[in-house]
Amino acid sequence: MKINKYNSLAFAILFGFGLSAQAQTKQWTLEECVRYALDNNITIKLSELDVKNVDIDKKDAFGSYFPTVNGSASHSWNIGRNVNPVTNLASTQTTQYTSLGVNSSVDIYKGLQNQNTYRRAKLSIIASQYQLLKMQEDISLNVANAFLQILSYKEDLKVRKEQLSIDEKRLKRSEEMVNAGTIPRGDLYDLKATIATDQQAITVSENNLLISKLSLAQLLQLKEFADFDVIDDTNAKDENNIMAKSPIDIYNKAKETRTELKLAQTNLEIAEKNVTIAKGAYQPRLSGFYSFRTNASYSDVVTGIDPVTNEPTYAPPAPVFDQFSDNKGHSFGLDLQIPIFNGFSVRNNVERNKVNLEKSKIDLEQKSLDLQRNVYTAFTNAKGALNTYESSTVTLEARQQAYNYAKEKYDVGLMNSFDFTQAQTLLTNAQSDVIRTKYDYIFKIKILEFYFGIPIVPIITK
Template identity: 25%
Template sequence: MIRKLFLIGIIVVLCVYFVRAQHDSMTVEECMRFGIEQNLTVKNAQLDVRISHNHYIASLGEFAPTIDAYGTGGKRFGRSVDPKTNLYTSTSFIESNMGLNIVLPLFEGFTRVNRAKFERLNKQISHLSARTYENQIAFNVMNAFFNVVLEERLLNLAREQCNLSQQYKRQMEVFLETGLRSKAEMQEMEARLKADIYQVTYRENNREMALLRLKQWLNLPDSDSLSIRFTSGDQMYAAKVIPSDSLYLVSLEMLPEAQALKLKIEASRKSLAIAKGGFSPHLQAEYLLATGFYNTERNENGKVIPFSTQLDNNLNHYIGFRLSVPLFSGWKKVTSLKNERLSLKKTEIQVLQEKQQLREDVENACLTLQAASQEYKKAGEQVKAEEMNLQTIHRKWEEGLVSLFEMMEVRNRFIAAKAEQTRTEIQYIVQQKTIRFYETGTFFN
């Protein structure tokens, strides 16, 4: 019985393992979402969002009063002040003090207000940064996905080319038996077929490497199986002619990294305001509740007054205000203020650089989309022309009017035209998704 249960347990574990190791056929959107969920950089960015939120909550807590409770106890030796008579004494005595101190800041040159705004901006920036990382991972996964699609289609074309060579070889064998072709042409045909077989092997290896890179972006072990699902008919649509200037203005409003640019400048200005606040006077209200116990406190009979009685008798209150005016701090605050001004200028320059880079990316995306649209259309026309030419040259070859070399050259041009059509189609789809990303700020529909 125990042996049966042990075997059943092993079978269940193996089934769970193989189920987890298998992944259903995934679309490009599913791959991008899965890659974002599994990416460690995105997880760290999400933790940064939580940390920045905690910093923001802590900055709001600076508006609340500070409450401290304290207690001390010990024995004094040597010359000290007697708490009962306030006169010096050389007699040692036991002393214990306790109290409650409440401090409420009233004015600090708007430092707390600016710090709260600064932390709120940092919170928003960290959230946008997390979205930026997600978009970067989605973009990399998308490129890896379509690279797999491209390699699979090129592999199919290599197999098609190999099948044509095998077909031609069978026809060549018939021609050789009837004396219509020579042995030299048969040897050339065999050499062409071996080259095509090598091309299939080469494309299979490229496909495996592309699939491995996709697994790496999805954070999947190489042992896990992965299949993708892609239908070009569902992805292709007419390219919209969008002026790059208009798309750039839209991207500034939609892209998270573009939205973060404005917040970075605001955060740098708030940091400068915090540094300026260090030169203003600080005003705070204070409340102190204190009491103590001393063994020098004795009653008429010479006995030490009880602890609880002394706590009531020695209870005292203090209410007041504290004004602090900074005069000199060894140039620390002045240096900090200068550095914050330089940091603000540096941030402004970085924002301009990132905007320039974004404009260049948008312009390149628009031009690439237009070029890809034209190339894809021309590639389709070339495929039709090469296919008709192949059919014509094949009939002539069967009739013995053209050589094997001429027919194979036409065949190679036909396969190359179909490969170029595939490449331009994938490029066209990727650029479409890139343009839509600049329009919407996301790769997901």
């Protein structure tokens, strides 16, 4: 019962997909798929935003060269006995007080930390661009793999349908032969079972094709993918003659072009700058400062003491702007800070960055070793895929001849249905092997070209 429900659901999905496919107006090429993915993939978009963030960090580092300027303003009410900040006399009253000021400071010398921070920021931009490029290259390979899987499943489905058509024609002819008494009725039952197996294989192949299309559509971030389809614009030939090159030649070329090595090298340079910046904290820091301030009071001003009552006498306060002019003041100077002891924080920070520097060196060395291993592995895989593809082609030719011979014997009644079905199954399997090994070989060649610096499509940096 579960199997029937599963089959009904699968056929419903496939039927809906088939109706949409009939209305399709476009079939995507490999280059179109890759370019669309590079423009729309969410992971790439996030990586592009990381590049923008690093560019903002560079602006922050550049801003450290300039002085800081900050303004301040305050207004306060003092109730009760307090000291008037303008007259500096104590009295019991409610006073209002306004203060204005401007402060500025600039680093004159800071152990070259500002300069090295700016240089590190420029390296970080390069590293983020390499990271984006590596993401684009990885997406391109993933798209190519998904694209070739679709083509493989499409050809496999074609083979399965052709096999079903042949078996259905055999069934019709066999029914006539059974009625004529030429072959036993048991052969007819075997053939009906074979047709059922063919139909099951078609269902599996259609499911695989549907899933592969959905996978590629998701890589491309397509919102409407019901009518998505691709066209075979690939060629199972080594057009760039990459197999004629030696693995060492490919590896030497890869060392010059591969993004992961450039990224690891840039990260090493960033780690070196981090050590230099940390060591800068050992040196004295000299900065200049300037401050302007003024204030005004809104309280009555004490003018003297009444000789009769012995109480202070008051006069209205001066105009506010006159007070601002009379009470203004300036201060400027130099500030020198010499690090003597900071709880080993500076030393520990230097040591921590030295450890990270060693890790970056090891990472660069490991990336180089990984690249060498990957290149040799890719070359071996491509060579093996080519041999397998050629062998499967030879096998298919032999199976085709064997099938033709078996068909001739079956048609004249010299071979039973079971043996003929076996020959037919071997032919179908050989056809599937050729399809599988063909696209496996194409993808292996793409990987090898990738290491040699030949992209699937040229990546245009923004």
